[in-house]
Amino acid sequence: MSRPSQPKLTATDHNGVSVIQSQAHAASSSLPAAVAGLQQVPQLVPANPSTGGGKVLAPSKMKKPPADKESEEYRQRRERNNLAVKKSRMRSKQKAMDTQQRVNELKEENERLEAKIKLLSKELSVLKDLFLEHAHNLADNVQPPAGAEGSSPAPNSTSTNGQ
Amino acid sequence: MSRPSQPKLTATDHNGVSVIQSQAHAASSSLPAAVAGLQQVPQLVPANPSTGGGKVLAPSKMKKPPADKESEEYRQRRERNNLAVKKSRMRSKQKAMDTQQRVNELKEENERLEAKIKLLSKELSVLKDLFLEHAHNLADNVQPPAGAEGSSPAPNSTSTNGQ
C-alpha cells in the first residue's frame, strides 16, 4: 500500500522532479549582492534514462535549457521574480481587502437610502391622506363656516397606500 | 479572508537552509510542460555541520527532527497538506469572487434606491406645492362661492418649492 492514490490521472508514473531550494536571503529586501554562505547541494545528475537510447539533440534553439541553478544570472532572475511575486500578491491581497470594505460601505449606504425611502413614503402617505380627506369634505358638501375653519377632525383614515 | 491571527510575531525571519523539494506529482496541469528529464534522487540529508561537536541533546521530547523526506509517513502528510492547501486557496479565491459580485449587486441596488428616492421626492414636492397653493387661496380670503364651486384653477402657479 504505497499508493496514496489521489491523482485522477491514469497511468502516470510518478516522476520525481527534485528541486533544490537554496535560499539565503537577508531580512531587507534590497539587492543582496552578497549572498551568505553558499551551501552546496547534492550534485544534480542529469541522468537521462530515457526510453531506449534517448537523445537530447537540437540544443540550438529548442525549448528551455535546464537553467543552471548555480548560474549567477539564474539567481538574479529568481530574486527578481521573487520580488515581483511578493509585490503581486501583496497587491492582490490589498485589493481583496478593499473590495471587502467596499461591500461594507455599500451596505451602509444602502441602509441609509432605505431609511430615507421609508421616511419619504411615510410623508407622502400622510399628505395623500390629507388630500383625500379634504376631497371628501368638499364632496360631502361640507361647507366650511366662513371665518374660523374648524377642520372637523374626522377620524376617517383612508389608507390609500400604494407601494 | 480577514483571519484574525494572533499578533505575536514581528518579523518573520525565516531561514532556509537547503530544502529539497521532491515533487512527485503527476502532471497535474495538462500543459505540455515536458521539460524535465531530471531524475534525481535526493539521496541524502545534509549532515549537520555544527560548530564544535554539535549535540542533539534531549532526544526524547525536543524540537523537530528534520522529518525524513524519504519517510512514507512524510510523503503522506505532505500529500494531505498539499490537498488542504489547494482546497483552502480555492475557497479563498471563490470568496474573493463572491465578494466582488456582491459589490456589483449592491451597486445596482443602490442605484435602484436612489432612483426611487428621486421619484418620491418629486412626488412629495408636487403635493406640497399643491398644499401651499391651496393654503394661499384660503388665506387670501378666497371665499368659496356658495353653491356652484367651480374650483377655478387660478393660473397663478406660485412655485414655492422647498427642499
Place this chain on the structure above:
DNA sequence: ATTGATTGCGCAATCA
C-alpha cells in the same frame, strides 16, 4: 499529540 486550515515563500510556466 494529531490533523485539517492558513499563510508566507520560493520555483517555474505563462502572460503581457
Place this chain on the structure above:
DNA sequence: CTGATTGCGCAATCAA
C-alpha cells in the same frame, strides 16, 4: 527581455 500572474509544493503555525 522584463515584470506581472498564477498554480503548485513546502514548512511553520493556528485552531480544533
